[in-house]
Each structure stands twice: as C-alpha cells, then as structure tokens.
Amino acid sequence: AQSVAQPEDQVNVAEGNPLTVKCTYSVSGNPYLFWYVQYPNRGLQFLLKYITGDNLVKGSYGFEAEFNKSQTSFHLKKPSALVSDSALYFCAVSAHASGGSYIPTFGRGTSLIVHP
C-alpha cells in the first residue's frame, strides 16, 4: 500500500519570502513523486516530478522540490513567493507502474496563502 501525508492544511507566507510545502510518503519500492497545483474551480496542473537522478527537481513557475529518501519526504519549495502562488497544492506518489495501469495516491492538499 502507498500513502502520502501533507501535514499542514494551510501555509501562510509573506510575498518575497521563501516557501515550503511539506510532503512525506510511504511506498514499497522506488517512489515516483509528483506535485500539482489547483487554482479555485479549476483542474489540477502538473508542477514537477521525481523519477530518478538528482534529488533536487526543478519545475514550473520557479518551484522546486527536494527528494529525501532517508526521511521519505518530497517538500515543495520556492525561493521567493508571489501572491499569485496562492492555491491548493497536492503531493502524489506511485510505486513502479505495472500492467499499464497507474494509480497514484494523492495527499489531502495544502492551501498556500501568500500575503502581500
């Protein structure tokens, strides 16, 4: 079984400050990890993923995430937050795909609020 935990329902940060949205996971085997963002009344948009290789993954809109195998974490980061980054962020994990099916497990989401 695989699971994802996003321990914070909400993260508040001032514009221009660095931001971190936390994610920890549990999976058998090597994990494939993803971050998505959702703006109000919209579908989820893919931000970045970790498959293998460098632990620091860079994605869209200046976001990056750091894979830490020993801590089973995949925290989302951005050096300088923008008010427009305010949205709902989802972390997802999947074990190695098999048989053509691919069923990721999503966290409950973290609401990021960036204050002007």
Place this chain on the structure above:
Amino acid sequence: SQTIHQWPATLVQPVGSPLSLECTVEGTSNPNLYWYRQAAGRGLQLLFYSVGIGQISSEVPQNLSASRPQDRQFILSSKKLLLSDSGFYLCAWRSRLDRGPNEQFFGPGTRLTVL
C-alpha cells in the same frame, strides 16, 4: 498538443435524477483515463480508471458507473443521484506511450450540485 475537455462545466440536478458527465481527450492515443471526485474537504477520491476501451475499474462502490465507448472518451453516469454525489468531478488522462511513469493531466472539472 493534447487537450482534455469536460462538460458540462456546472450542473444542478434534483435528487433521484440521472447523470451523465463526459470527458474527451484530444491529441493522444490509448491514454489511461481517470474520474475523480473532490468534495468540499478538498481531497481527491478516485472513482474509476480505464486502461482501454470497455475496460473500467471501480475504486469505490457507489451509485455511479463509468464507460469508455471510444479510445478518448470517458463517461461518468448515475441512474439516480444522491445528495452525497455533490462535488467537483475531475477527469484526467495519462500517456502510456512512454515507458516511465508519467504525470496526469486534468480537465477543467464539472461542479455538480444535487438538491
């Protein structure tokens, strides 16, 4: 480029009425397709997924059903809606062309309110 469409965007239906939500994908072939429901509490609940035409897997037993009559068409249905069916319904697809795990692409969603 690939696009995913969902309609309708918004729907208000009485309890006990039928439901049909449609999702279509353009610009790709043989995708994996998914239906999710997002309640007010914001977590995503996987309802159905499909790896090919006519192949549907149900993740949660309930009064909903899904069908995939064509390669890039995924339909979510109900014969009789319940109040608890209200929510934001999201369709997603994933490419099976690459060997590695790929990200999902989500549609714009359908907001369903059952009264």
